[in-house]
Amino acid sequence: MNTRLIPLYKEAHLDLERCPSDANAGLWYDKFCNQWASNWSLGDNGKMKWLQSMQNGRVGDKDLLEEVLKRYIKLVKSLGGEVRFFRNITPFVTGLGRTHPIENGFIWHHNLGTPYLPGSSVKGIVRSWAESWWDGEENDDKKDLVRQVFGPENEDQKTVGSLIFFDALPVEPIRLATDVMTPHYAPYYQNEQNVPGDWYNPILIPFLTVAPGQLFIFAVAPRNKDQIRDLEITLNWLTEALGLIGGGSKTAVGYGCFKLVPDAKAKYVPEEHSAADPKNDMEKAPNSQEPERKLTPIQQEMEEDGYSTDANAFMEALTVKWLDRMEADKGEASESKEIAELLASWYKKNRANQWKKPTGKNIDKVQRINSILENYSLDKYK
Structure with a gap:
């Protein structure tokens, strides 16, 4: 006789x-x-059976996930953002603190019925990485950039960060798995008079996880078109944060580590035109007749130092190389002028706050650049 109780009407x-x-x-x-027994308890067996009832193949409707993925990518692209695909290489779990009869909750996407990582959690992971682990070239620049991307820590300052972090969603139906926690020191936790000895019997606490090897899509977009410069470095932070500190719960013991899957982008993100489409070649033909703008020797050398591609590397080059070269008295007035103009433009694009109100080591750098510009009466850079 089935003695389980289900909190529903008999019919x-x-x-x-x-x-x-x-x-x-x-x-x-x-x-x-x-799995309720007649006394409205689950017991260890009931909890495990309930979790096993979730493992009926994969969760999530394939057609629905495909439709949501298309809309997701279209929305991100319309905002000038970028998507990245990651696969969890360790079990992933989120929402353990939610209340549930088996003691451990789980976060589900309401519409998709699948596990996911909320955008607020993604933002928190990346911010934690940037503040605690990212080795910025200069402390003042690091603080300004983090504040610019994520917004101020002080809730009294009513401003938002420059980027939008989207929910991380599964790309395909998800395979779930059951795991078990085995705390040994329950008597000690219940009464500190007891010794935390290894001889206590472990207590088995089952919980649900996302099995390793599942593919998720993450996305970040600029809040405004003029804030797109923060996007590249933040995507790098995202990759590093997910790979080293992980996302979700129990990251301290290795859960929630993700690995970037570059090849997935070619499969799931449609190009605007097919490479074999003749129309694509026709659209590109007029541009192919336009002469390419040639870089000056100074510009070429700066590009090699990361002027347009690596802000951190170029800041180092600016500090140890370009400021001294700008001020060198070699009779090359045009070179000094060009370097000052390029450094000012770089600062205004990559360190806008420090250009307007320099602090720390930036004070000396900005003053030196402005000194050269003033000598050539370049008022537009002031």
Whole structure:
């Protein structure tokens, strides 16, 4: 005789042992726990059986995920943003702190019925990495850039960061797995008079995870078109943060590590025109007749130092090389002028706040650049 109790009207009882393959797995997990005994308890066996009921193949509707993926990418691209694809290389779990009869909750996307990582969590992971792990060239620049990208830490300052972080969603139906925590020191945690000894029996606490090897899409977009310069470095932070500190819960013990999958972008992100499309060649033909703008020797050398591609590398080159060269008295007035103009333009694009109100080591650098510009009466750079 089945003695399990289900909190539904008798007419609505469902004799189901597993989550139906076409059901919303999140709704099933949160609302339809059916392992209650006659005394309204689950016990360890009931908890494990309930988690095993979630593992009926994969969760998530393939067609729905494909449709959402197309809209997701289209929205991000329309804002001038970029998407990145990552695969979790360790079990991934999020939302353990949510209340649930089995003691450990889980975060589900309400519409998709799949695990996901909220955009606010993605932003928090990247900010934590940038503040604690990223080795910026200069402390003042680092603080300004972090504040610019993520917004101020002080809630009294009503400003937002320059970038928008999107929810990380699964690209394909997700495979789930069951894991177990085994705390040994329950008597000690319950009463500090007890010794935290290894001889206590472990307590098995099962919980749900996303199995390794699942593909997710992450995205970041500039809030305004003129803030796109922050996008590249933030995407690098995202890759480093997900690979080294991870996302979700239990990251301190190795959960939630993700690895970038560059090849996935070619598969899932459609190009505006096919490479074999003759129309594409026709559209490019007029541009091919236009002469390319040649860089001056100074510009070429600066580009080699990372002028347009690596702000951190160029800041180092600016400090140890270009400022001294700008001030060198070699009778090359045009070279000094050109270097000062280029350094001013670079500062205004990559360190705008420091150009307007320099602090720390930037004070001397900005003053030296402005001194040269003033000598040539370049008022537009003041």
